[in-house]
Amino acid sequence: MGTPNAYRPYLLSILLLAAMIFLSIAVGSVFIPLEKILQVIGQRLRGIPPELRSTDLSPFDTILFDLRLPRTAMTALVGAALACSGGAYQGLFRNPLADPYLIGVASGAGLGAMVAISFHWPRTFLGLLAVPVSAFVGAMFTVLAVYTLSKVGRSVPPSTLILAGVAVSSFASALTSFLLIHASGEIRRAIHWLLGGAMMSGWQPVLAVLPYILGGCAVLLAMGHALNVLQFGDEQAQQLGLPAVWVRRVVITAASLATAAAVSFSGIIGFVGLVVPHIVRLVWGSDYRRLLSLALINGAAFLLAADILARSILAPEELPVGIITALAGAPFFLWVLRRAKQQNMW
Amino acid sequence: MIQAESISVSYGSRLALKNVTFQSPSGSILGIVGPNGSGKTTLIRALSGVLPLQSGHIWVQGEDLSKLSPSERARRIAVVPQAVNLPPSFTTWETVLLGRTPHLNWLGQISEKDRLIARKAMERTNTLDLSERYVGELSGGEQQRLLLARALAQSAPVLLMDEPTAHLDLHHQLNLLQEIRTLAHDDGFTVLMVLHDLNLVARFADRVALLVEGKLQPPGRPEEVLTAENLSKVYRVPLQTLLVGKGRHPVILPAGY
Numbered sequence: 014m015g016t017p018n019a020y021r022p023y024l025l026s027i028l029l030l031a032a033m034i035f036l037s038i039a040v041g042s043v044f045i046p047l048e049k050i051l052q053v054i055g056q057r058l059r060g061i062p063p064e065l066r067s068t069d070l071s072p073f074d075t076i077l078f079d080l081r082l083p084r085t086a087m088t089a090l091v092g093a094a095l096a097c098s099g100g101a102y103q104g105l106f107r108n109p110l111a112d113p114y115l116i117g118v119a120s121g122a123g124l125g126a127m128v129a130i131s132f133h134w135p136r137t138f139l140g141l142l143a144v145p146v147s148a149f150v151g152a153m154f155t156v157l158a159v160y161t162l163s164k165v166g167r168s169v170p171p172s173t174l175i176l177a178g179v180a181v182s183s184f185a186s187a188l189t190s191f192l193l194i195h196a197s198g199e200i201r202r203a204i205h206w207l208l209g210g211a212m213m214s215g216w217q218p219v220l221a222v223l224p225y226i227l228g229g230c231a232v233l234l235a236m237g238h239a240l241n242v243l244q245f246g247d248e249q250a251q252q253l254g255l256p257a258v259w260v261r262r263v264v265i266t267a268a269s270l271a272t273a274a275a276v277s278f279s280g281i282i283g284f285v286g287l288v289v290p291h292i293v294r295l296v297w298g299s300d301y302r303r304l305l306s307l308a309l310i311n312g313a314a315f316l317l318a319a320d321i322l323a324r325s326i327l328a329p330e331e332l333p334v335g336i337i338t339a340l341a342g343a344p345f346f347l348w349v350l351r352r353a354k355q356q357n358m359w
Numbered sequence: 360m361i362q363a364e365s366i367s368v369s370y371g372s373r374l375a376l377k378n379v380t381f382q383s384p385s386g387s388i389l390g391i392v393g394p395n396g397s398g399k400t401t402l403i404r405a406l407s408g409v410l411p412l413q414s415g416h417i418w419v420q421g422e423d424l425s426k427l428s429p430s431e432r433a434r435r436i437a438v439v440p441q442a443v444n445l446p447p448s449f450t451t452w453e454t455v456l457l458g459r460t461p462h463l464n465w466l467g468q469i470s471e472k473d474r475l476i477a478r479k480a481m482e483r484t485n486t487l488d489l490s491e492r493y494v495g496e497l498s499g500g501e502q503q504r505l506l507l508a509r510a511l512a513q514s515a516p517v518l519l520m521d522e523p524t525a526h527l528d529l530h531h532q533l534n535l536l537q538e539i540r541t542l543a544h545d546d547g548f549t550v551l552m553v554l555h556d557l558n559l560v561a562r563f564a565d566r567v568a569l570l571v572e573g574k575l576q577p578p579g580r581p582e583e584v585l586t587a588e589n590l591s592k593v594y595r596v597p598l599q600t601l602l603v604g605k606g607r608h609p610v611i612l613p614a615g616y
Contacts, residue, residue, distance in 0.1 A: 107446075235465070235466055237467065238460070238463065238466065238467020239467065241449070241453070241457060241467075242457055242460055244446035244449070245445065245446060245457075246444070248404070248409050248440075249438070249440055251407075251408070251409045251429055252407045252408075252409060252433060252436075252437075252438040252440075253433055253457060253458065253460040253461065253513070254429050254430035254431075254432065254433030254434065254460050254461030254513075255429060255430075255460060256428075256429045256430075257429075294448070298448070298450075299446070299448040299449060300449070300453060302467070
């Protein structure tokens with residue numbers, strides 16, 4: 014509380030993120046050492062026009078600015094959005110198993126994005142900006158459906174939340190598959206997208222998701238205190254002066270917006286929103302003001318690490334990053350489930 | 360001061376409170392007693408503004424409760440709920456600080472003044488040495504004192520308490536009620552508390568009212584209200600009362616002992 018120690022978690026998290034950003038930029042078919050990375054970036058920062066840049070550096074320049082930097086930026090943004098919204102959903106449902114993937118929001122967003130993509134919206138930048146909006150509509154539908162279905166009286170028990178999530182998620186996925194088969198031309202790419210990790214390349218998708226993810230996460234970070242109060246239940250929250258219904262709406266909207274933007278161009282990547290907030294909670298406590306911001310930073314680092322693995326394990330072949338997060342996250346999910354059961358949460 | 364003017368509350372078609380009228384002035388404790396299911400918790404919920412009234416008005420410090428925003432309400436009325444289902448992974452200190460919620464801006468920024476008020480609330484309730492402990496590790500009695508500390512941190516002149524002594528042993532019951540009495544008599548808080556234990560109500564409340572099937576009988580001094588005749592009827596068992604001590608407090612016993 015206000016002691017110098019309060020900054021330590023942030024310092025550690027930022028160092029971890031910086032290390033992952035460096036690795037993500039450096040590692041690939043060509044390894045680019047830190048020195049070269051700094052030279053290339055220095056060149057650009059000093060505004061040296063392309064024709065005057067060092068020819069030794071030009072292949073690095075292309076790899077860095079056309080491929081690795083946009084990919085790194087996209088991965089970090091998606092990881093941050095999924096972890097931050099996962100933490101927010103957990104607080105909102107007062108349920109440790111809530112995660113954008115498990116409660117079906119990601120599938121709903123995927124369906125929304127698929128609809129937009131099958132209309133060929135992403136051909137223009139404006140169309141690209143509209144994909145997250147379509148995904149957001151899908152996400153809101155699923156989260157409201159899951160919430161309504163899983164509510165028992167005034168609480169949302171973990172078991173019914175997950176069951177409703179599975180059902181609604183399967184339904185959305187089935188519709189997505191139908192659209193996929195319908196749009197047979199781009200089927201391969203779309204399947205890859207669905208598995209998570211076939212991020213659209215280049216800077217445009219990064220710019221297209223940026224406002225949604227920044228906006229959604231900024232709102233969530235501002236709701237940290239409100240989420241703390243909400244942990245005591247709606248009634249006590251109201252008695253403490255919190256407009257609980259309004260807070261719920263704002264958090265659902267912001268978390269779904271961030272999730273939808275993340276899913277729009279990176280596909281459905283599971284478990285990030287479960288694993289990262291959980292580890293943050295175990296290490297640094299449950300204060301949502303801290304939890305959400307730390308989940309955001311570490312979510313970016315976590316997905317970058319998963320992406321580096323996905324690129325390296327079968328290099329030069331790339332695995333979808335969703336496979337890595339599921340391999341790490343599914344056992345973690347089972348562990349959380351066991352722990353929740355031992356604490357008689359069912 | 361809190362005042363109810365013929366309030367009625369219903370759950371679906373069942374009328375849980377019927378034309379309840381009373382007045383609880385500042386600086387005193389009003390005890391509400393009644394059998395299970397008579398509407399005691401409903402009354403606390405209605406007075407705190409979280410249940411819509413079917414009819415009637417609630418006045419706090421002269422203002423109509425229904426016209427106040429949630430944070431305006433919480434600056435005037437603090438509730439000490441029963442210590443059940445508290446989120447286990449907050450610390451005591453974090454929980455007490457949440458009492459400052461109605462005084463914070465929309466970002467929930469906590470100032471030095473807020474910390475000072477929270478610390479004072481913990482001093483008063485003997486919870487300061489629990490600061491760093493997690494709520495889940497606390498005993499029932501400690502959790503109850505923590506909730507009183509959180510309510511005091513709200514700096515609201517009216518305190519509503521739902522069974523504040525439910526999980527406490529005799530020592531802690533008496534200590535807590537003594538502290539609540541000081542809050543009312545010396546600090547001028549308006550205290551309305553629901554209690555099951557008739558003898559504790561008789562000993563600590565300034566006035567008592569019986570709530571029976573959603574109807575509140577007129578409040579009066581304990582020895583006037585808690586008579587063998589009244590109580591035997593309300594609880595449907597034969598009871599007797601003895602007046603003890605220099606305060607002539609009634610003590611209630613089953614008849615025949």
